């Protein structure tokens with residue numbers, strides 16, 4: 240059954256999020272775009288492109304005068320201005336003008352890169368999001384954050400630029416590698432931790448079904464996440480306040496991601512960052528040690544890491560200071576008062592970060608000996 244959420248931007252209806260199990264409804268959803276006289280560029284990466292781009296191109300070819308596919312090599316390493324430059328060249332060579340449409344067809348990297356290209360090519364062309372990974376479905380395709388990494392610093396260059404539609408074909412999750420699926424679960428769990436204890440409990444009681452990728456349970460889970468995200472980005476679209484709560488686990492998570500040279504997936508680093516943020520919340524007596532272990536141990540059944548070896552803690556702390564979550568020289572940390580309630584804290588000290596990083600810096604194998 241198809242479901243729709245309407246997202247407002249600055250209080251006006253801006254775009255729909257469509258949850259479907261196939262692409263049947265896509266032509267109807269694009270009717271108002273009047274694509275007959277427009278060109279479409281599908282942006283995708285080498286993984287998704289290989290499996291799925293041709294069939295999407297066939298569907299879109301029935302609606303538009305020309306469809307072309309811009310494919311770039313998969314991976315966060317390629318979310319750079321160099322790839323954006325390739326994209327500009329592609330669009331210029333294919334004579335794209337301001338009326339044409341870009342389609343982000345892939346995970347978070349594709350969405351961010353396509354969105355940023357759309358925001359800047361000819362000072363802005365329309366784009367839609369067709370997210371194919373759990374992480375992009377529950378988080379990055381919604382709310383208009385677009386951008387690229389710069390010199391290894393995450394999302395340092397970007398723009399807030401809204402898509403005209405987010406269309407999710409949830410059946411694509413069937414071909415998503417397990418590791419990617421689990422990485423997306425870090426962002427799913429995040430919503431429970433920061434905003435909704437009932438959702439957290441629902442996740443606990445549906446652990447088995449989520450693991451088995453039961454389509455009804457996954458749809459309910461993804462819709463619930465999108466409802467929370469919609470609520471937050473409608474209130475604070477440009478991250479002046481509450482939207483920053485969505486960065487729970489991301490401050491040290493991003494630093495670990497850069498330190499490990501993007502060898503770990505984003506969600507895996509967020510999971511480690513969540514353990515650290517929960518540990519700091521415990522150090523500051525906002526949550527009890529029982530709550531800390533409950534949060535940490537909830538990541539395990541989803542195959543997310545709660546420890547890592549060979550962290551250079553001094554370097555990670557240094558890197559976290561160059562993350563863009565700094566404001567007036569202070570790191571904006573997201574901490575928990577309890578499960579389901581997060582807040583912004585600017586008083587976290589280097590020593591607290593150090594203790595939290597020490598907590599995750601061990602080998603699970605050592606533990607078993």
Ligand code: GLY
Nearest residue numbers: 378382384482485
């Ligand atoms: N991924 C966090 C946000 O959209 O604000």
